[in-house]
Amino acid sequence: MELLPLSTEQLSKLAASNVPPSQLFEVLSQYEAEACLIPAEGDSSQTDNSGLELLSLFYSSFFLTHLLTDQIPEARALTKRMPETLRNKDPSLQNCLTLLRAVWQTQHDQVYQILRRLPWPEALQRLVQRYESMDLFLPAIFQSSTDISSIGFFQDKSLVALSHSYEAIRPATAAGYLGLDQKAAENGDPNIITKFIGCGWTWDPETQLLHPKPIAVPSPHNQTTNGIREAMAMLGNRAG
Structure with a gap:
């Protein structure tokens, strides 16, 4: 299925x-060559607001998709390919750069x-919203039979990392990694403790410590061959 024109x-x-x-990610990758042909600077005869808006939306979306697929070094490289004038002035791209610094430095x-x-x-x-979280605190999410295809999501990654890095952890520390109320x-908010128990962790009321259960993450499936066709088909079904 052919891609629709970039808009x-x-x-x-x-x-x-x-x-x-x-x-x-695969769909947006195909659009980058087209985006590179859209001028981002020059006089008014070469650049208009619609072109700048299109570039801002493309590069911001492509950047977030890099994060969603856990391609942090590649996201850094993308920021170098963005038009410099747009990168330095556009609010969305400024947000992306700020986010990248925090992610790179693991400042949760x-x-x-x-x-x-x-x-x-x-x-x-x-x-x-997809990058921040995907309702991972549901009891069935991390069963061994579940294919965790959303491992690129920041909260998901943090939870998986915690499960392998700690044998015991204070609730406030765990909450900080996951953006919860520390x-x-x-x-000892029972609602927060219950969320972790729902992920297979255990709670020791005497020591006031959580004991993580390592979360096994399946190897990602190779979904690139028919990625564009499947993505566009899904969009067609959605539109219908």
């Missing part, structure tokens, strides 16, 4: 869809604040 409407549909991150608190508090455009809201966790 803000097409990008908005992709960003708002439930297309798997690997397939979304900063990552959640950036995702939740910075003014992301409506067209990017779905991608931002003060409530420190006070």
Whole structure:
């Protein structure tokens, strides 16, 4: 299935869809050559607001999709390919650069604040939400038979890393890694403790410690061969 021409409407549909991150990445990769031909600077005869808006949405969406597929070094490389004038002035791309610094430096608190508090455009809201979390605190999510295809999501990655890094951890510390209320966790909020128990962890009320259960992550399936066809088919079904 051929790609539709690059447009803000097409990008908005992709960003708002439930297309798997690997397939979304493949689709957006195909658009980069076209995006490179759109001028981002020059006089008014060469550049207009619609072109700048399209470039902002494309590069912001492509950047977030890099994060969703856990390609952090590649995301850094993408920031170098963005038009410099747009990268230095566009609010969405400025947000992306701020987010990248926090992710690169594993500043969990900063990552959640950036995702939740910075003014992301409506067209990017779905991608931002998908990167932050995907309702991972459901008891059935991390059963051994589950294919964790959302490992690129920041909260998912943090939970998996915690499960392998600690034999015991204080609730407030665990909550900080996952963007939960640390003060409530420190006070033994049963709702927060229950979330971790639902992931297979155990709680020792005497020591006031959580004991993580290592989460096995299956090897990612190779979904690139038919990624564009499947992604566009999903968008077609959604539109219908």
